[in-house]
Amino acid sequence: MKTDNKLSSILHVILHLAEHNQAMTSETLALYLKTNPVVIRRMMAGLRQAGLVVSVKGHGGGWTMAKPLAAISLQDVYQALGAPRLFAQGYRQDAPQCLIEQAVNASLDSAFAEAERQLLQKFNAVNLSDIAADFELRRQQHLLTLEHSAATAPQTKEE
Template identity: 90%
Template sequence: MKSDNKLSSILHVILHLAEHHQAMTSETLALYLKTNPVVIRRMMAGLRQAGLVISVKGHGGGWTMAKPLAAISLQDVYQALGAPRLFAQGYRQEAPQCLIEQAVNASLDSAFAEAEQQLLRKFGNVSLADIAADFALRRQQHLATLDSPQQPPQE
């Protein structure tokens, strides 16, 4: 089963948008994901409706952040995307006649519901500023490795 990567993709786009501190077109944002601008517009529409981003049409227009990253949680973005299914696992049959399969489905229901609630709580505790800070640290470490002199191989 193919995984749903909308959340990961839109977070990628949002962080690029926030890094630029100016309006960016769907065409430009699409380059970061190597996708069609229509895909970006569809994903961003939910964020616009949730008040996380603003779009301006016309020359000089594009997408901008409506709120600071610290005011947006992973849960906010997840909800703005329409709360897509978190887990790819499902049932062999939705309404089985077999009592064993009914017991299996009930156990899975309970486990999935508990895991989903725990994951959503975690999403609520992570702001986009946290992710941006992690990115900044990774960039700094990467640049430091580029600046450090290369050691000759040991023989």
């Protein structure tokens, strides 16, 4: 199966948008994903309807965040995307006559339902500001690494 990448993609995009602090066009945002602006618009359409972002047409238009990152959960974004399928596993028949198949599906259903509950609960517990904070940590770490390599191995650099 081809995986659905919308959630990871749009999170990446809107965190850049939030970082940027002013309207950005679909075309600019598309560069982050190396994709077509229409793909951005399609995903953002859901977020707009959910009130997470705002779009403005015409000159100087584009996308802006409608809420602070701390007020948006992973769950909000996931739902705004139309709650795409989480699991790659399915059943051959949804309502089988065969009692054996019914028993099999019931057993799998219970396992997957439990996992889904937990997953959505986690989505609900994570805000975009948490991810932004993690990004900030990584950025600090990255800067330290750069400084360190500059201090200890400057001779590897070309002049």
